[in-house]
Structures are given as C-alpha cells and as structure tokens.
Amino acid sequence: MVKIGIQLPFVEKLRKAGGQVDQFMVVATDEEHHFTTPHAELVMTDCLRGASHDEIVADLAQLDASLLAAKATAEAKAGVKLPDAPPPSVGILLKGINLYGADYSSLWLESADPTQCQNACRSDAKCAAWTYVQPGLQGQQARCWLKSRVPQQFQNQCCTSGVEHVAGSAGKRGLPGSIPK
Numbered sequence: 778m779v780k781i782g783i784q785l786p787f788v789e790k791l792r793k794a795g796g797q798v799d800q801f802m803v804v805a806t807d808e809e810h811h812f813t814t815p816h817a818e819l820v821m822t823d824c825l826r827g828a829s830h831d832e833i834v835a836d837l838a839q840l841d842a843s844l845l846a847a848k849a850t851a852e853a854k855a856g857v858k859l860p861d862a863p864p865p866s867v868g869i870l871l872k873g874i875n876l877y878g879a880d881y882s883s884l885w886l887e888s889a890d891p892t893q894c895q896n897a898c899r900s901d902a903k904c905a906a907w908t909y910v911q912p913g914l915q916g917q918q919a920r921c922w923l924k925s926r927v928p929q930q931f932q933n934q935c936c937t938s939g940v941e942h943v944a945g946s947a948g949k950r951g952l953p954g955s956i957p958k
Contacts, residue, residue, distance in 0.1 A: 800915075823836055838878075874930050875931045877929055883920055891909040894937075903923075907924060909936060
C-alpha cells in the first residue's frame, strides 16, 4: 500500500512538469495490501480503448467489488468471519474513512468542503450515506459519492464520509449524532 501522503507529492511534480496524471484509489485484497496488478491491467486496457476517467473509475469500482466479494466468499468457506465495524453515528464527519460501495450518484464539488457533500446527501431522500474525495484524486475538483445504503468502512486519507440514516430508516432523518430507531 502506498500511502496518499507519498503519492500526492509525486503526482504534483508530474502535473507541474506538464504531464496528465489520473490517480485512482483501489482496494488490494491480499494480506499485505500490495497486489494491484489486475487494477493496472484494467486501467491500461481502458486507456487503450479511449475510456473516460469516469468510465475507468466505474470499471475499477466494479473490479474492487468483485475482488472483495471473492475474498469474502473464500474466507466464509474457510470459516473466517469478517469483523463488523459498529455503524457510525448519524451526521458525524468521518475523516479518513471511505464508505466503499452502494454508489448511486456522484457530483463534482465547486470547493474542497466535505459539508457540501453531506448537504447534498441530506437533500436527497434516497441518500443514506456519502463519501467526499479530495480534489486531485478523481479529477481536478473534489468529488461527492451518494450512497443508497451504509456500506463497509475502509480507512483511507483520501476521503471524508458520513451517514445520514441507517438501515431500516430510509426517509427518516435523525438528529446529528443520533442513530434512528
């Protein structure tokens, strides 16, 4: 795993030198979190066929989902239970957390402010949770991903996330910090 603090200076130097750099955050499912060869192959194939940045992001998300599902299936067959994280409190900003999956919409944000993403989720009755991605990681602007349910949490300094309602409470908004019944 190459931490974001190491990646960003390298990416900035390439950009300042005039290079076009697209940076993608992916999930390596091996024990050391280093195996990203399938991701690199996918990105190269997409680039060669002229795919847009958004198409590549969608393809990577689908690949990550399938790799994680395969890992969970293998662990279940081996009798290993995946740890369950407690659900986060409603309305709290979760810095350094990516709520991975369950995306139904995304939008580019005009400023680097996670609360814009939170407000977008709060104004959409379908939105259960959201993830804000810092500018420069999925494009020049910050990006907001709206989620139809509360997905699994991953630590990643790229992101800030939040939950606006939990399972079984669609359409019911709790007070910030509360968990709806």
